[in-house]
Amino acid sequence: MSQIYQLSEVAENNGKGGKPVWIIYKGNVYDVTSFLKDHPGGAELILEVAGKDATKAFNGAGHSSDAVNDLKKYKIGEVAINSQPTAKSAPPAAAKSPANEKLPPKEPMKESSSSGFLCCC
Ligand code: HEM
Numbered sequence: 001m002s003q004i005y006q007l008s009e010v011a012e013n014n015g016k017g018g019k020p021v022w023i024i025y026k027g028n029v030y031d032v033t034s035f036l037k038d039h040p041g042g043a044e045l046i047l048e049v050a051g052k053d054a055t056k057a058f059n060g061a062g063h064s065s066d067a068v069n070d071l072k073k074y075k076i077g078e079v080a081i082n083s084q085p086t087a088k089s090a091p092p093a094a095a096k097s098p099a100n101e102k103l104p105p106k107e108p109m110k111e112s113s114s115s116g117f118l119c120c121c
Pocket residue numbers: 023032035039040041042045046049054057058060061062063064065066067068070071
């Protein structure tokens with residue numbers, strides 16, 4: 001459901017040339033443009049990590065849990081994890097699964113047209 005962003009997309013939104021200020025924190029993308037002026041640590045610190053992964057800088061500043069909660073208000077999506085293939089096991093699983101093959105329905109054993117089950121011929 002969440003919007004997925006490429007790292008390059010996030011990098012473009014670095015606050016330069018009137019662009020919004022996006023940061024990454026623990027794999028999530030935040031648009032903190034409107035928060036810059038309210039940041040107790042000053043706008044400059046956030047601008048240093050604009051368009052980048054701010055996880056280390058954020059944690060390094062020893063923010064309170066309130067600050068972490070504040071962050072939620074600005075979430076706009078998640079970073080795409082390209083290193084993980086999306087349809088990991090689908091093709092091999094489908095290929096080697098005999099369960100997917102349709103076998104003709106087993107017919108009930110037909111009564112032989114001859115007289116019985118034992119045949120001496
Ligand atoms: C972008 C998301 C950020 C949010 C929502 C945020 C929020 C806050 C909040 C609420 C405080 C007040 C103290 C607290 O509750 O911990 C604070 C203080 C502070 N923040 Fe951030 N912060 C963000 C990013 C950063 C970044 C990237 C840095 C870079 C190192 C930073 C550095 C600081 C510093 C140094 C203070 C202490 C300011 C002081 O006590 O004078 N913050 N931040």
